[in-house]
Amino acid sequence: MRTTITVNGEVRSLDLDPRTTLLDALRETLKLTGAKKGCDHGQCGACTVLVNGVRINSCLSLAVMHDGDEVTSIEGVGTVEKLHPVQVAFLNQDAFQCGYCTPGQICSTLGLLAEIEAGAPSQETAPGAKPTLTDAEIRERMSGNICRCSAYPQIVAAIKQAAEALA
Amino acid sequence: MKAFTYERATSVEGAVTAAQAPGARFIAGGTNLLDLMKLEIETPTHLIDVGRLPMAEIVETPDGGLRIGASASNTAVASNATVRARYPVLSEAIVAGGSPQLRNKASVGGNLLQRTRCAYFYDTSKPCNKRAPGSGCGALEGLNRNAAIFGASHACIATHTSDMAVALAALGASVEVVGAGGTHSIPLLELHRLPGETPHIETHLAGGELITAVVLPPPPKGGQTYRKVRDRASYAGGLASVAVAGGQVALGMVAHKPWRAAEAEGALASGASPAEAIGKELAGASSLGRNDFKIPLVARLAAAAITEAKEQGQ
Numbered sequence: 046m047r048t049t050i051t052v053n054g055e056v057r058s059l060d061l062d063p064r065t066t067l068l069d070a071l072r073e074t075l076k077l078t079g080a081k082k083g084c085d086h087g088q089c090g091a092c093t094v095l096v097n098g099v100r101i102n103s104c105l106s107l108a109v110m111h112d113g114d115e116v117t118s119i120e121g122v123g124t125v126e127k128l129h130p131v132q133v134a135f136l137n138q139d140a141f142q143c144g145y146c147t148p149g150q151i152c153s154t155l156g157l158l159a160e161i162e163a164g165a166p167s168q169e170t171a172p173g174a175k176p177t178l179t180d181a182e183i184r185e186r187m188s189g190n191i192c193r194c195s196a197y198p199q200i201v202a203a204i205k206q207a208a209e210a211l212a
Numbered sequence: 213m214k215a216f217t218y219e220r221a222t223s224v225e226g227a228v229t230a231a232q233a234p235g236a237r238f239i240a241g242g243t244n245l246l247d248l249m250k251l252e253i254e255t256p257t258h259l260i261d262v263g264r265l266p267m268a269e270i271v272e273t274p275d276g277g278l279r280i281g282a283s284a285s286n287t288a289v290a291s292n293a294t295v296r297a298r299y300p301v302l303s304e305a306i307v308a309g310g311s312p313q314l315r316n317k318a319s320v321g322g323n324l325l326q327r328t329r330c331a332y333f334y335d336t337s338k339p340c341n342k343r344a345p346g347s348g349c350g351a352l353e354g355l356n357r358n359a360a361i362f363g364a365s366h367a368c369i370a371t372h373t374s375d376m377a378v379a380l381a382a383l384g385a386s387v388e389v390v391g392a393g394g395t396h397s398i399p400l401l402e403l404h405r406l407p408g409e410t411p412h413i414e415t416h417l418a419g420g421e422l423i424t425a426v427v428l429p430p431p432p433k434g435g436q437t438y439r440k441v442r443d444r445a446s447y448a449g450g451l452a453s454v455a456v457a458g459g460q461v462a463l464g465m466v467a468h469k470p471w472r473a474a475e476a477e478g479a480l481a482s483g484a485s486p487a488e489a490i491g492k493e494l495a496g497a498s499s500l501g502r503n504d505f506k507i508p509l510v511a512r513l514a515a516a517a518i519t520e521a522k523e524q525g526q
Contacts, residue, residue: 046218063218063259066246086247093313099287101317105243109218110261153313160312165291168307168446172300188446189311 048112052077053121063109068092070108071118079119079148083191090190093149093156094118100156102189119148122155131155134207135200142194150190154204157186158211178208213249220261224390224424230260231420232392238262238422240283240319243310244326251334253343254327263319267424270294276430279388282321282423286376287312289320299428301436301455305379308440311447321423323376324387324403328414328468330370331355341367342411352500358451361497361506362467368411369500371465372404373449378464379438381472382455385428391421400426404469411468434458435524439517441509452506454514456521461490463510466497476514486518487511 049058052075059074068085071077071094080103083091087105094103095117103118123129131154134140141147161176169185170176183201192200221227230236235257239245242263248254267281270292278299280289289295290306306315309323327333332340332350339348351359351369359369377400385400403415417423440453453464459480461473475496479489490511497507 063216064213085250087243087311087314090311090313099316100313102243102313105246105314106317107218107239107242107246107259110220110239110242110263112220156312156316160287163291165287166296166303166307167312168304170307172304173296185446186312189313 046109048109050108050111050113051115053117059108061108063107065108066104067094067096067106067108067111067116068103071103071116074108077118077120080152081145081148083146083149088191089146089149090153091146091149093153093190095152095156098156098159100153117152117155119151122151130210131203131207134203134210138199138203138206139196140199140203141192141196146190146192146194150187150192150200153187153190154207157183157204158208160186178205180205214252214255214257216257216259218259218261221265224262224265224267224422227260227262227265228390228392228420228422230258231422233258236260236420238321240322241285241317242322243314243318244322248327251336253334253336262321262422273427278428280320280426280428282388282425283319286310286315286318286320286323289376290315298431299379299383299436299457301382301438301457302376302379302428304436304438305375305440305453305455308438308450308453309375320376320426323374324380324400324423324426325415326374328370328372328404328407328411330358333370342370342407345410345412355502356500357502358449358465359500359503360467361499361503361510362463362471363406364468364498365407365409365411367409368407368468370407370411370468372467372469373465374470375438375440375450375453375464377404377470378453378462379455379457380426380428381462381470382436382457382460383428383431384460385426387423388425388427389417389421390424391418393418395424397427400470401472407468414468432458432460433525435521437517437521437524439513439520440464441513452510452513454510454517456514456517458521458525461493461514461518463493463514466506466510473514476518480518486515486522489518490514
């Protein structure tokens with residue numbers, strides 16, 4: 046099935062079996078292997094990408110559902126020569142060990158920062174209040190991204206550093 | 213995943229017509245359906261994508277209520293200024309469910325139509341009357357710690373896991389449905405069924421009917437709150453939850469559907485204390501051993517939530 050998706054700024058026209066998930070289209074068809082397949086059931090967050098600026102689990106979405114969408118995977122976030130401030134912060138804070146979950150953690154961070162900016166509440170946000178980037182808010186909002194190396198304290202520190210750098 | 217064909221609907225009418233075909237299913241966010249399709253528990257032969265239909269608007273109704281389009285994302289509803297100001301229990305319930313990634317993708321209609329389930333529904337090596345009608349219930353004498361305490365049957369003891377639906381039940385929401393016969397409205401409490409002998413049939417929707425909106429009446433007078441207990445502090449299915457809106461109380465994860473606590477509401481209206489009122493409701497509960505704890509848990513959780521809402525309302 047013909048599907049056109051703008052991936053990391055580039056228009057890609059793909060001929061896909063409707064069963065292909067967005068994650069598999071990125072990894073297997075486009076050979077963009079940054080987004081990872083962890084659980085393949087939306088539980089671990091390793092496959093997190095941004096679709097039209099919003100973070101989702103790319104394993105729980107069909108690629109054909111994204112005809113016309115703009116997808117950003119980790120390959121579109123920064124380059125080795127010019128890292129994104131979130132990537133710099135993850136390096137500075139030692140916010141990973143094996144690195145398998147990191148592309149998802151970084152894409153999720155970008156989504157989180159946009160959601161905080163837009164005022165989207167979490168269960169840590171007081172009723173009616175505008176959310177702020179407290180440790181509790183970060184932990185809650187990153188709960189869809191599992192890190193088996195348990196770099197969680199450093200991930201929180203990296204997100205705070207990145208938010209300051211981007212402010 | 214079994215093979216299927218896919219189309220993106222361009223109108224509600226077109227979607228409903230296409231859905232009359234055998235094996236056809238609607239998909240919006242897909243966060244529950246695709247998960248189950250990967251396990252071949254769900255095996256549709258045709259998917260009709262309704263996620264882009266123009267039904268994501270959240271607008272106030274002339275009577276002071278709110279109409280929430282069925283394809284609005286869970287995040288959009290939880291973040292909506294009117295929802296946060298006038299229906300805070302709904303916003304609180306939504307952000308208690310899933311992860312941000314799931315809430316960004318999941319639609320309102322899909323949240324309501326996620327499968328009522330337990331671990332045996334997911335485990336295709338075990339009997340489950342819901343997945344394979346007539347095969348038996350593996351949970352009855354199995355790992356049933358999270359089983360229903362209200363309205364269960366010998367055929368199924370699974371619970372409805374939606375947080376959002378519990379708040380909608382407390383708020384007295386109704387669901388707008390379009391089918392081959394036109395548009396009609398169903399009270400949310402009559403959307404889902406108890407398991408009885410047919411746990412594989414979970415709603416009263418006719419084949420091919422599409423939920424287009426959820427409609428809230430004006431909020432009841434008094435405070436609102438949502439409380440949920442689960443094994444982890446975040447991103448975990450609930451063991452029990454309670455939504456309170458004024459004198460209206462609904463319980464979650466205790467039955468095959470969101471459970472409106474009518475006995476408790478009646479007792480509260482006649483002056484009973486929160487603990488006495490929820491005690492009246494729980495007089496009708498039953499448990500199987502491993503889920504015995506849910507009864508005192510709900511007693512304390514609901515009494516605390518009712519008290520909190522009362523204090524807010526004063």
